[in-house]
Amino acid sequence: MMPPPTKERGLSASLSTRGIHPWMWVPMAALSSPPPLPCRNSLAKTPAPTSSSDKLKEVLPEGLPAGMEKEFQESMRSAVLVRQSFLDLRDNFRRIVDPPMFSDGKGPKVRKQIVLDGPVSCGKSIALAMLVHWARDEGWLVFYAPRGREWTHGGFFYKNPQTGFWDTPVQAEKILKDFRKCNESHLKQLPCQMYDPIPLGEGAGVGWMKGVDSMSMPEGSTLDDLVRTGIDHTHAAVGVLVRLRKELSQVKDIPVLIAIDQYNNWFTFSEYEEPVTVRSCRPIHAKELATVNAFRTMMHNDMMVGAFSDSTAVGKLRKELPDVPVDARLMLPRYSLDEAEVVCHYYLRQRLARREAFSEESWKKVYYLSRGNGSEMRWLMPLMR
Template identity: 55%
Template sequence: MREIVKNAMRALTPTRFLNTSKIYCFFYDNVFIRHGTGTRCISTASNEGEGDTATTTPTPLTRNKPLFTEAASFSELTRKDANTYITISEEDLKRSIGEGLPAGLTKEYEETKGSSLLVRASFLELRDELKACVEKAKNPNAQVRNPRKQFILDGPVSSGKSITLAMLVHWARSEGWFVFYVPNGKEWTHGGFYYKNPVAPTWDTPKQAITVLERLLKSHETILKRLPCQIFEPITLGEGPGIGMMKDAEVVAMPKGSSLFDLVQTGLTCSHAAVGVVVRLREELPLVKEVPVLFVIDQFNSWFTFSQYKEYTGRFSHRDIHARELTMVKPYRSMLHNDMMVAAYSHSTAVGKLRKHLPDTPLHVRYDFPRYSIDEAEAVIDYYSRQKLISHERFSEDKWKRIFYLANGNGSEIRNLVRFI
């Protein structure tokens, strides 16, 4: 924190600066900012009588490249388009992402009142790696390096991990890929009904399974109809949400010639089979050869801690059920496979601090997701200025750098602080 404030002070010319062990306070442009442990409040204050205020001549922001890229889609972007904005509306994203948009992306559209997204170098790197995986699979004898197939994005709160995942999902689906997208991993471990699995020592969550199948059908109905089933073993029936076990039936058969669409419909028409269908999809999707398959999981760290559910072990005792004991979570959280998978930790879900090396995850998959660089922040401030979130009369390059250093590259905080320029 001290280093952040020192960087901010190099760009600021304050009239007063208070330094305590845990609280940093200073004035600039008649705005009082107090940064303490756990809280940050910004309120107007007067600094009259505290000495002469240093004045600087505003320096307009000048960029060496256009703010908007000429690319019409994520597929057309190149590395040269980094730190520019691409025009894509919220409605376009909602049409391709039937599972729903992350809260941070919705808030970005709402507060900027725009229809563009920042193209970050980290997104382009992830996209190119996944694209290289598909090209390598088509031509395995090509003399190229082996691209990475799996990533776990780990970075500070509001660094843009969820937005990047949504952009990857939209790009992959526009390329014709099948994407199994979980925008809220914590939903798999909280809420709804839970029952003991009749066969395995795990716990079923049928309500969450039905939601997963509904969202998947909304996003991939056409592709699901084209993909044939490869596994025809009967699916074990469990308890339905709030309706108990099915009478006179323990399994449901999958006839030969069925498609993945038929498999999903089985889980939706028979809620007792919903959990089994979601588990079967995890076995079926790696066998798909017609289109590339990508797994994208947000709030991935929710699957490595305890769930909301409890098992009662006595009249006055119970034990917490771990996420790995949930029938749906167990097969999807492992990364010990050869499938393409991108996951992201969420540090805003308060699931607790986890050790660096998690079970069922290789060491090399961790990807340190950065905050905004100063070049990215420059593009963001320029975009906010054009969207009239910043007053042009008071805007200058010195002032946006103050905001960048105060927020330490945090995109959400930059958006909240620009109103004080």
């Protein structure tokens, strides 16, 4: 049996595969096949490989969370710390798809719907991106929205009289394009299950189609055909995205995961306003947007994870949210003292701090000053004296 990981061993990695352990820094590309723990005396002479930006763009074409991009940029390496909280999150969904043959019923309860919450800079968005990376490497069909705030800001917005919701065709087209980039091979193999007419809306800057208010997919169409229809026809983009959400619930051949970052932005007002009188406007709530309304609810049997983001300044939301199960929230902690030691030694290795100024006393000062805030620790490291 492999010995338990030590704090020092967690600083290096090779691409051979054995298993993920807490306190390991691994390249993003190695999440699905994580490295073994090297021996202590190999740390100084075995450089850890980094995953290329091309590989990351291939697996996460929708983009990376802002915190992860900053971490990679400042540490000059595309590697992430494997935390116990991520392993618990991953194992939760793994047990749903592949239940253990024997169970005494004493383990943690599996949850299909989870909302990641916690203090500022505790790693919610990074944990979600790591989960998406892992799930895609496992062959799952993953719908990932790394910037949920963009669903409620920018572009055109029109009231659709057929549905009663507000359409945002620019965002819908981009969402469909991003979804297709990484899932095209799966989508081509999955047939459409629903053939009801799809309501058309107002196109982005081009108005309504004359004499046509709906469209239907031909018999035998695949989900890829459906997505391409929404991409090619701006009037159908929103309707197709809403239909796609319903189709994802019908997929049984492969596991489907819906992952939404900045999920808290969907429980407040959007950027849009509806004119009420000549001198007043009514703010439009996110739930009134057709795209958000289709994807926001967690009251279903599908696997779905939403991550709250403090970077968008939404503010504190109430504990019980509409359309979200009461027990869905999972609180992620900031770095513990043991994790902080691993992080500080990793930053020392990446030369974010001077070796002559680094000591146990100095890194503990960094930890206590930041209270385990990851971004603040990274900012304080170069200030060691």
